[in-house]
Amino acid sequence: MAGTDETVGGLAGRYALALYELADQNKQLDAVASDLTSLQSLIAESGDLRSLIRSPVYGRDQQAEAIAAILERAGASDLVRRFVGVVAENGRLFALPRMIQGFIAELRRRRGEVTAKVISARALSETQRNALAETLQKKIGGKVEIDTQIDPSLLGGLIVQVGSRMVDGSLKSKLERLKFAMKGVG
Known part of the structure; x- marks a missing residue:
């Protein structure tokens, strides 16, 4: 049972790794992990939130504004709010759940x-x-x-x-x- 297959590649993996490096530089790994875990739970529990991040019906501006309000209300750190804002502006919110998984997997991998x-x-x-x-x-x-x-x-x-x-x-x-x-x- 040694080893694990939790790595996330592609677009989500690149974003996750970039966030990991930013969080590590700013000594905020645990805070970012906590915020992302909370966001992951919100996405899992809310069909409306899943629709917001996945549906092409919403424009980037609408998505960015809505997700910013959600993160503010949830008390997410500035780093997480800025990161998710960039993801929304780039039209990549559909990949946010995989980015979260990638960040958590990378954090766990580096911690053994x-x-x-x-x-x-x-x-x-x-x-x-x-x-x-x-x-x-x-x-x-x-x-x-x-x-x-x-x-x-x-x-x-x-x-x-x-x-x-x-x-x-x-x-x-x-x-x-x-x-x-x-x-x-x-």
């Missing part, structure tokens, strides 16, 4: 952190999250950030993905494997 995507049937308790993080840290040898998702169709168990490696210990998969094995018996 790895993200483990964990899908479970029910929400994990804090004790379970801590135990899982500790186990993964021992396996990987670095700091592990756990990104959890809930999928009730798993019935039980976990699916853990770190980079390109995945371990499927869900009850659903075990039942499917048993069903497949039983087809041969008879």
Whole structure:
């Protein structure tokens, strides 16, 4: 489970790297990461915001004005507001979610952190999250950030993905494997 595949290339990657370098020069990496994580959540939660950044119906000026108001209300730092303003002026807001992912991935990569995507049937308790993080840290040898998702169709168990490696210990998969094995018996 060593390594990770979180890098973002192309346009979004170039913007993300430029923001990373600016934030690093200004000693604002954590503040920018916090602002971007909040913005990422806002985008995920708001269909209107997703429409604003993706729709060609809105002009660059409209997008820039609207996103500036949102960031101001959210209390985003000046660096993040200026960066997103440039992205809007350049007509690149559609790529903002990938830019955010790229920034976060670069920050984690440089800090030696790895993200483990964990899908479970029910929400994990804090004790379970801590135990899982500790186990993964021992396996990987670095700091592990756990990104959890809930999928009730798993019935039980976990699916853990770190980079390109995945371990499927869900009850659903075990039942499917048993069903497949039983087809041969008879």
